[in-house]
């Protein structure tokens with residue numbers, strides 16, 4: 514075991530994700546400023562904030578889709594470095610769902626769900642398919658297994674993408690605006706799937722502007738602006754009694 | 770039009786056609802391979818390789834094809850590189866077609882959105898797995914229509930190789946005309962033969978395209 518792979522000394526089994534003092538630049542543009550966030554195991558954190566505030570960048574740093582330049586990110590006791598083994602291990606624990614689904618268009622829903630288990634974990638085809646069908650059942654599209662993504666509605670595609678992630682048995686799920694590419698009437702079914710996942714105890718970090726979902730599911734709401742975490746609070750408090758003026762301004766915009 | 774004469778010339782024409790097809794298929798196969806590799810190198814992030822590939826593409830696109838053929842057949846021997854007429858022809862045709870296939874595959878690769886990379890990375894797929902299972906099929910499918918155009922052009926451009934004495938279809942026709950002066954019979958015949966080849970290839974390409982697009986939710 515190399516130094517890079519060594520579990521962080523301060524590893525706390527209760528903590529799923531910890532960002533401390535994280536800075537991130539895109540060339541000369543600094544998009545994250547001293548971001549500190551701790552997500553406990555089983556916790557559901559909703560991240561909101563204006564466009565361009567760095568929400569996507571922050572959660573993409575958690576599974577190293579983006580590389581941070583300063584600070585520490587520890588996921589399940591493993592500190593993220595640019596060592597590929599470390600990255601691979603963290604990504605085994607972290608699933609991600611994207612705004613645009615990012616399903617593989619040339620593979621059926623079932624193939625989308627079995628590709629990574631078979632090739633990353635070496636699961637036998639039959640077992641991978643059985644697992645995939647179980648998760649497709651759980652997101653309530655068991656009959657779509659043999660369809661191609663383009664033959665599904667947006668809501669069904671996003672639920673397929675959630676199933677695909679779950680097939681890797683992640684301990685933490687990241688969602689980056691999973692419903693904002695959907696027609697309004699399809700948002701509900703995806704949020705219901707996510708709420709069900711939350712009640713099953715999944716650790717979730719979710720960028721969304723669905724404030725009803727935040728109220729119903731979140732343990733904490735994080736508000737970001739201009740690359741900084743401005744405010745963190747439980748949902749009742751966050752919505753009823755926001756402390757910061759920028760939070761108030763943002764809430765008054767999106768709640769009306 | 771003297772059809773009896775065409776019939777008499779047919780065995781000769783078929784011999785020429787055979788060479789045309791062999792040279793074309795070699796060039797098509799090699800240029801698709803080089804096109805794929807070149808397109809990947811162009812996106813590799815290795816600067817010297819990227820410049821080399823770009824320079825190559827610009828050179829081929831910016832100079833007359835006939836000059837490239839002469840360069841390979843008459844120019845390279847003085848640099849100590851001597852090839853037979855046949856292989857000079859294959860090299861010239863491949864060199865020309867590769868430049869265009871590189872461009873076609875480059876466009877194909879560019880058509881694969883960054884979302885695919887995000888998905889594969891977050892699922893933990895290795896780079897090579899992502900390249901083979903995701904990028905290759907999606908890029909090929911996006912590149913196919915323009916790659917088919919280049920493939921058809923490759924067959925047609927094999928005719929230029931008569932200029933260095935390769936006995937392919939056009940050479941046979943021109944050669945016979947020099948003795949028999951039946952220009953209309955010969956040129957009409959080889960036009961029909963080329964058309965048959967091109968339609969066959971386009972038809973095959975269309976079938977492949979239909980097959981590949983079916984998984985994308987086409988009916």
Ligand SMILES: Nc1ncnc2c1ncn2[C@@H]1O[C@H](COP(=O)(O)OP(=O)(O)OP(=O)(O)O)[C@@H](O)[C@H]1O
Pocket residue numbers: 539542544562563564565566567568569570571
């Ligand atoms: N790949 C990139 N290269 C350069 N700049 C980027 C890149 N991705 C994001 N940015 C910039 O980083 C900042 C934060 O972007 P980010 O996508 O994280 O915001 P966001 O809060 O998710 O916004 P939205 O609600 O619109 O999704 C923005 O100013 C954006 O322009």
Ligand SMILES: [Mg+2]
Pocket residue numbers: 568569570689690
């Ligand atoms: Mg975003």
